[in-house]
Amino acid sequence: MFSLDNFYNVLYNNLLKPCNINYTFDSNKKPDISSCCITDGIRASVEFADQEPLLENVALANYNEFLAMSCVQDTHSSPGDSLKYPYIFYTILANSEVSECKNNFIKLHNLKDWYFFSHGFIALDWFRDAQYLLVDKTSSFDKVFIMYNNLITKDRSYRLGIVADLISRGLKDRGMISLPLFDHYHGNYINEVFDTNSMLDKEHKRLVLNTIDKLKEPLVIDSVSTNGNYSAKLKLEENQRAFWHIVSETNFYHPKLHLTEKIFKPIVSYRPFILASYAGNLKYLRSYGFKTFGDFIDESYDDEIDNNKRMTMIVDEIEKLCNLTAEQQREMFDKIKPILEHNFNHFFGRFKKVIVDEMVYGFGECIDGLIDDSAIDYAAVAAKLAA
Numbered sequence: 001m002f003s004l005d006n007f008y009n010v011l012y013n014n015l016l017k018p019c020n021i022n023y024t025f026d027s028n029k030k031p032d033i034s035s036c037c038i039t040d041g042i043r044a045s046v047e048f049a050d051q052e053p054l055l056e057n058v059a060l061a062n063y064n065e066f067l068a069m070s071c072v073q074d075t076h077s078s079p080g081d082s083l084k085y086p087y088i089f090y091t092i093l094a095n096s097e098v099s100e101c102k103n104n105f106i107k108l109h110n111l112k113d114w115y116f117f118s119h120g121f122i123a124l125d126w127f128r129d130a131q132y133l134l135v136d137k138t139s140s141f142d143k144v145f146i147m148y149n150n151l152i153t154k155d156r157s158y159r160l161g162i163v164a165d166l167i168s169r170g171l172k173d174r175g176m177i178s179l180p181l182f183d184h185y186h187g188n189y190i191n192e193v194f195d196t197n198s199m200l201d202k203e204h205k206r207l208v209l210n211t212i213d214k215l216k217e218p219l220v221i222d223s224v225s226t227n228g229n230y231s232a233k234l235k236l237e238e239n240q241r242a243f244w245h246i247v248s249e250t251n252f253y254h255p256k257l258h259l260t261e262k263i264f265k266p267i268v269s270y271r272p273f274i275l276a277s278y279a280g281n282l283k284y285l286r287s288y289g290f291k292t293f294g295d296f297i298d299e300s301y302d303d304e305i306d307n308n309k310r311m312t313m314i315v316d317e318i319e320k321l322c323n324l325t326a327e328q329q330r331e332m333f334d335k336i337k338p339i340l341e342h343n344f345n346h347f348f349g350r351f352k353k354v355i356v357d358e359m360v361y362g363f364g365e366c367i368d369g370l371i372d373d374s375a376i377d378y379a380a381v382a383a384k385l386a387a
Helices: 004-019 056-069 100-108 118-126 128-132 158-168 189-193 202-210 228-232 261-268 281-286 299-303 307-322 326-347 351-367 378-386
Strands: 022-024 037-039 042-048 088-095 112-115 143-147 175-177 242-248 273-276
Touching: 004 022, 004 042, 004 118, 004 351, 004 378, 088 100, 088 351, 100 112, 112 351, 118 128, 118 261, 118 351, 143 158, 143 307, 158 175, 158 202, 158 242, 158 273, 158 307, 175 242, 189 202, 202 307, 242 261, 242 307, 261 273, 261 326, 273 281, 273 307, 281 299, 299 307, 351 378
Parallel strands: 022 042, 042 088, 088 112, 143 175, 143 242, 242 273
Antiparallel strands: 037 042
16 A cells, blocks of 8 residues: 555656646645646646545635636746647546535536545555554453544534533443543634534533533543644554444534544444444445444434434434443444454455545546546556555
8 A cells, every 4th residue: 555645646646647737735725826737728737635524615715816826827928928728727626525515616616526535545554554463353342432532613513512412421431532621723612612603502512511511621531632643543452442433523514425534443443333424424434345333223323414413313322332231242242243354354455446446537537538648547557556
């Protein structure tokens, strides 16, 4: 598996460069039209926006400068010269979500859609060593669930709601929970509760005030302070202390299919999971060949588009699991093991080929009829990248 450090360079050398397509991706997400290549009257560039879900207001801000620059005179011509080629500029948006928001944005700005499962590649790189480590495949857990949380405000405020509900039902000590009381991006949980624009409903705000407000210290599993690199850490022994993982995904409130590396931590840890994300994301995960646990818990929460109801349904399932006896938990684990085995083997097996093929052939479909791609042997590139 090629490394994440060289991910964009690998794509450039194997797909973009043969077609004289440039790409833009920097820390400020500001595209640079002056570096775009000209081929037979066509300018083309890929803007990589694949690591986070697209929010329309953010996307509009990021692309405002780019869209304005796309109307300027040819920067490769001398002042006063006429354009050497007819000005046609294709912008390809590399992204990792399925949503109407994205479709509308692409249509509005006449972009070309290049979708691929970016965080699948991230997880394959970050968690690659798990296949060589001694993974405990027994029911030697001492907690019912584990739930990691870092950011707790704005789009991630649902995490406050779920944890507050768990505490209110007396379930906190049945699991392992991390929950900071301060979000270094937006402030503490109190700011969120009294923010009139918060996506938390009144009932969950009330629960937060009645429970989290009484905590004297943050809830900690691993470290009081985490940073952006912490997601790459995989602590198998810690992960396997709990039976079920409650995966608190990046996107919960917005109608998008988008998953990050978080969903793969229980998979490489040989554990079942409940997914806290927007409706439909369990089905989305299954579309990549993974199995979920509808035979053991009620996964209808994945069909619920009301965000507040979905939070409650998720906690309902956690409570049911906490009410099982130790013997019942061991029996459930033994029955679930074939699914855990399948998911583990699929992640370290065919999954890479699935997402490589999707990415490579998806690029071909994106530029079909627009740009000469005769220099690319897609089958050979897919085979090389999946090796």
